Amino acid sequence: MNKIIVSPSILSADHANFEKAVQEVDACGASWLHMDIMDGSFVPNLTFGPQLVRALRKKSKVFFDVHLMIVQPSRLIHEFADAGADAITFHYEAEVHSQKFLAEIHSLGLKAGIAIVPSTPVSILEEVLPFIDLALIMTVNPGFGGQELIHECLEKVKKLAKMRKDAGLNFKISVDGGINEATAGKATEAGADILVIGSAFFNSSDKRAFVDLLQVDRA
Numbered sequence: 001m002n003k004i005i006v007s008p009s010i011l012s013a014d015h016a017n018f019e020k021a022v023q024e025v026d027a028c029g030a031s032w033l034h035m036d037i038m039d040g041s042f043v044p045n046l047t048f049g050p051q052l053v054r055a056l057r058k059k060s061k062v063f064f065d066v067h068l069m070i071v072q073p074s075r076l077i078h079e080f081a082d083a084g085a086d087a088i089t090f091h092y093e094a095e096v097h098s099q100k101f102l103a104e105i106h107s108l109g110l111k112a113g114i115a116i117v118p119s120t121p122v123s124i125l126e127e128v129l130p131f132i133d134l135a136l137i138m139t140v141n142p143g144f145g146g147q148e149l150i151h152e153c154l155e156k157v158k159k160l161a162k163m164r165k166d167a168g169l170n171f172k173i174s175v176d177g178g179i180n181e182a183t184a185g186k187a188t189e190a191g192a193d194i195l196v197i198g199s200a201f202f203n204s205s206d207k208r209a210f211v212d213l214l215q216v217d218r219a
């Protein structure tokens with residue numbers, strides 16, 4: 001039995017008050033906090049960098065789940081590790097030498113993840129699966145919160161869960177984009193272990209009840 005992890009995405013928080021956002025995440029019992037790092041190049045939006053991670057690290061002990069949506073992510077792995085990330089996930093599409101940089105993240109004592117956008121087939125991950133702690137399946141095209149889940153992406157989650165089982169591996173599967181009370185069950189049924197949730201979490205009036213509803217034991 002293992003618990004589903006809820007990872008609220010501060011992309012959807014009030015950007016004038018990130019301290020309040022981490023306090024809310026701490027207070028509601030969510031296990032992780034998701035941070036979307038966007039460079040305006042890999043994705044059509046800009047967010048924040050290691051300075052914000054470092055500043056928030058002083059405010060919370062929650063697990064920092066850093067999602068790099070940037071070109072050449074290997075350039076910044078050390079900065080984000082030093083700033084206080086607990087896990088670094090980068091995009092397969094953005095880095096030729098994935099295996100090398102997954103190992104480098106591990107050498108810094110962090111969890112290492114690989115992410116793919118909706119148009120990238122999950123089969124392409126086969127050779128890196130032994131080297132990851134988590135695989136993040138984007139369930140929207142990355143860049144913005146508040147988009148609708150692309151349901152076909154859950155088929156990728158199912159395929160990946162089967163690949164994991166067949167290979168006897170135990171990395172976690174994360175879904176990111178369009179996850180809410182209505183879609184979370186479909187994602188976990190497909191095999192997701194980590195639910196990255198932006199707008200549905202920050203728009204929720206009772207965040208503890210929201211997390212209690214989703215952060216349940218997997219049967």
Ligand code: DX5
Binds near residue numbers: 067142176
């Ligand atoms: C999308 C980001 C997500 C985003 C999810 O580019 O990677 O983490 O915050 O937001 P929602 O849950 O609103 O789709």
Ligand code: ZN
Binds near residue numbers: 009034035176
């Ligand atoms: Zn993300």
